[in-house]
Amino acid sequence: MLNTGGLSLDQAPPIRVPFAFFLAAPLFAILAGGFLLWQGNLALLTRWSPAALAVTHLIALGFLTQVMCGALFQMLPVLAGARVAAVTRVAPLVQGCLVTGTLSLSGGLYWGGALWLVVGAVLLSCALLIFIGAAGLALARARGVPRTLQAMRLALLALLMTLLLGGLLVAVLLGAPIGGFTHWVDLHLGWGLLGWVGMLVMGVGYQVVPMFHVTPAYPPWLTRAAAPLVFAGLLVATGLTLTGSAVPAAWGFGVSVSGLVLFAVVTLILQRRRERPRLDVTLIYWWTAMLAALAAALVWALDGRVEPIGVLLLIGVGIGLPSGMLLKIMPFLSWFHLQHRQVTTRRFDVRLPYMQVFIPERLARIQFGVFLGALLVTVAAAGWPVSGWGAWLARLGGLGLVVSSVLLWWLQAGCVWRYREISRRLG
Amino acid sequence: MDNAASLPMTQVKEPPRGDSQNPAIPIHQASDTSMASIITDAFTQDHHACDHRLAAAEACVGRGDWSDIGTAAEALVSAMNRHFDAEEQTLFPRLAEIYRVAANPIEVMLSEHAQMRVLFEDLTEAVGRQDRDTCLGILETLHFLTQQHNSKEECVLYPMADGALKTQAGEIADLLAHG
Numbered sequence: 001m002l003n004t005g006g007l008s009l010d011q012a013p014p015i016r017v018p019f020a021f022f023l024a025a026p027l028f029a030i031l032a033g034g035f036l037l038w039q040g041n042l043a044l045l046t047r048w049s050p051a052a053l054a055v056t057h058l059i060a061l062g063f064l065t066q067v068m069c070g071a072l073f074q075m076l077p078v079l080a081g082a083r084v085a086a087v088t089r090v091a092p093l094v095q096g097c098l099v100t101g102t103l104s105l106s107g108g109l110y111w112g113g114a115l116w117l118v119v120g121a122v123l124l125s126c127a128l129l130i131f132i133g134a135a136g137l138a139l140a141r142a143r144g145v146p147r148t149l150q151a152m153r154l155a156l157l158a159l160l161m162t163l164l165l166g167g168l169l170v171a172v173l174l175g176a177p178i179g180g181f182t183h184w185v186d187l188h189l190g191w192g193l194l195g196w197v198g199m200l201v202m203g204v205g206y207q208v209v210p211m212f213h214v215t216p217a218y219p220p221w222l223t224r225a226a227a228p229l230v231f232a233g234l235l236v237a238t239g240l241t242l243t244g245s246a247v248p249a250a251w252g253f254g255v256s257v258s259g260l261v262l263f264a265v266v267t268l269i270l271q272r273r274r275e276r277p278r279l280d281v282t283l284i285y286w287w288t289a290m291l292a293a294l295a296a297a298l299v300w301a302l303d304g305r306v307e308p309i310g311v312l313l314l315i316g317v318g319i320g321l322p323s324g325m326l327l328k329i330m331p332f333l334s335w336f337h338l339q340h341r342q343v344t345t346r347r348f349d350v351r352l353p354y355m356q357v358f359i360p361e362r363l364a365r366i367q368f369g370v371f372l373g374a375l376l377v378t379v380a381a382a383g384w385p386v387s388g389w390g391a392w393l394a395r396l397g398g399l400g401l402v403v404s405s406v407l408l409w410w411l412q413a414g415c416v417w418r419y420r421e422i423s424r425r426l427g
Numbered sequence: 428m429d430n431a432a433s434l435p436m437t438q439v440k441e442p443p444r445g446d447s448q449n450p451a452i453p454i455h456q457a458s459d460t461s462m463a464s465i466i467t468d469a470f471t472q473d474h475h476a477c478d479h480r481l482a483a484a485e486a487c488v489g490r491g492d493w494s495d496i497g498t499a500a501e502a503l504v505s506a507m508n509r510h511f512d513a514e515e516q517t518l519f520p521r522l523a524e525i526y527r528v529a530a531n532p533i534e535v536m537l538s539e540h541a542q543m544r545v546l547f548e549d550l551t552e553a554v555g556r557q558d559r560d561t562c563l564g565i566l567e568t569l570h571f572l573t574q575q576h577n578s579k580e581e582c583v584l585y586p587m588a589d590g591a592l593k594t595q596a597g598e599i600a601d602l603l604a605h606g
Contacts, residue, residue: 214481328571340538343538356560
C-alpha cells in the first residue's frame with residue numbers, strides 16, 4: 001500500500017512566520033538580563049524570590065518556548081508532509097498570547113498581582129494549547145525517523161504537563177487549598193526543564209548533530225532509550241508525589257537526568273568525531289550547552305545549591321542552544337528563499353551573497369564570547385550569592401546577558417535587513 | 428515572500444553515517460525491508476559519499492593548499508553531478524511514469540538540483556581565483572542546501588521509488604555503483 005496523501009515537499013510556511021518568533025525571543029532575554037542587573041543577587045539568593053521566578057519565566061517562555069514555537073511551525077509541515085492549517089493566522093495568535101501571557105505572568109510573579117497572574121495563566125494556556133494542538137496533530141500524522149518523532153511527541157506531552165502543573169501552582173498562589181506546594185513546583189520544573197526542553201533538544205539533536213557537522217549517527221541504543229527514560233522518570237516522580245510515597249520524587253528525576261546525561265556525553269563524543277573541520281559558532285554553542293547540562297547534573301547529584309543548576313539549564317542550555325541554532329538557521333532560510341525567488345523571477349543579474357554574509361561569523365563569535373562570560377559570571381554569582389562579590393557578580397552577569405542578547409538581536413535584524421534588501425532587488 | 432524553504436533542522440532524516448539501521452519506510456509498508464529498500468539504501472549511501480567529499484573539500488580549503496582544493500572540488504562536483512544524472516535521467520522519470528503524485532516532489536527536487544548547480548559553478552570560479560572566504564561560504568551554503576534536499580529524498584521519494592519500481596530497483600541502484 002502506498003500512502004501518498006499530502007505528498008508535497010513545498011509546504012513550509014512563509015519565512016515571516018518563523019522569523020517573527022525568532023526576532024521577538026532575544027527581547028525577553030534582554031528583559032531577563034535587565035532584571036538581574038536591577039535586582040543583583042536578590043534574583044539568585046533563592047529560587048523562591050519574586051525576581052528569580054520572573055527571570056525564570058521570561059527565559060523559559062519568552063525566549064526558549066518562543067524560539068521552539070517558531071522552529072516547530074517551520075518544521076511541522078515538513079515532518080507531517082502537510083501544511084499546518086491556516087498557519088499564517090494560527091502562528092500570530094499563538095505568538096500574541098505567548099508574548100502577552102509571559103509578560104503578564106512574570107509581572108504577576110514579581111509584583112504579586114492576582115489579576116496579572118490570572119491573565120498570564122489564561123493567555124499562556126491559550127497560546128500553548130493551540131500550539132500543542134497544532135503541533136500534536138501534525139506530529140501524530142508525521143512520517144519520518146521514528147526516534148526523532150518519538151522524542152518530539154514526548155516533549156509535547158511534557159509541555160502539556162508543565163502547563164497543567166503551572167495552572168495548579170497559580171491556583172495555589174491565588175489561595176486554593178492544595179498542600180505540598182514545593183513538590184508541585186519541583187514537578188513543574190522537572191516536566192519543563194527535563195521534559196519539554198530536554199526531550200526536544202534530543203529530538204532536534206538526533207537530526208541536526210549528524211547533519212550540521214557530518215558526525216557519525218547517534219547509536220540506536222541511545223535513540224531508543226534516552227527520551228523514554230526521561231519520560232518514564234518524570235512519570236515515576238509524578239506518581240510518587242501524587243501517592244505521597246515515602247520514596248522521594250528525586251528517584252524519578254534521577255532516572256530522567258541519567259537519560260539527559262547519556263545524550264549530552266554521546267553528543268560531545270560524536271561532535272569530536274565530526275568530518276567537517278570548521279569550528280563554527282553553532283558547534284561551540286552546542287558544546288557549551290552540553291557541558292552546562294552535564295555541570296547542572298553534577299551539581300544536582302552532589303546535592304548542591306539549586307540556583308546554579310537553574311542558571312546552567314536556563315541560560316546555558318535554554319538561551320545558548322537556540323542562539324547557536326538561530327545563527328545558522330536564519331542565514332540558511334534567507335539564502336534559500338532568495339535563491340528560490342531568483343529562479344522564479346529569473347533575475348540572475350542580482351548576485352546573491354552566501355550564508356555567512358547574512359550573519360558574519362566574526363560578529364557571531366563576539367556575541368558568543370559575551371554570552372559565555374555572562375553565563376560563567378552568573379553561575380558564580382548563583383553558586384556563592386552571599387560572598388562580598390555576589391551582588392556585583394550578579395549585576396555583571398545580568399549586564400552580560402543584556403549585551404549578548406542585544407548583539408544576538410542585532411545580528412538577526414541584520415540578517416532580516418539583508419534578506420529584505422535583496423528581496424526588493426529581485427522584484 | 429515566497430514559501431519554498433524548509434529548515435535543515437526540520438527535516439526528517441536518518442542519521443547520515445555509520446548506522447546500519449534501515450531508514451524508516453513510512454510510505455511503502457513492505458514486509459521484506461531488505462528487498463524493499465534497495466533504492467533508498469543505494470542512493471542514501473551515495474549521499475553520504477558526497478557528504479564525505481564536501482567535508483574533504485572544506486578541510487583542503489582550511490589548509491589552504493590550492494592544488495588539493497582544485498582536485499577535491501572537482502571530485503565533489505563530479506560525484507554530485509553523477510548522482511543527479513542517475514536521478515534525473517532514470518529514477519525520477521520512471522517513478523513519475525508510475526505515480527503521477529510524485530510529479531510535485533520531483534519538480535521541487537529538480538529545482539534544488541538547479542540551485543546546487545549554480546553553486547558548483549560559483550565554486551569552480553572561486554577556486555580559480557583562489558578566494559578562500561568565498562570557497563568556504565559556498566561550501567557551507569552547499570552543505571546546508573544538500574542536507575535538507577537529501578532528507579526529503581531519503582524520507583519521501585526513495586521509499587516511494589522502492590515501492591513503485593520493485594523489479595527495476597537493482598538495475599537503478601547499479602547506476603551509482605558503475606556510474
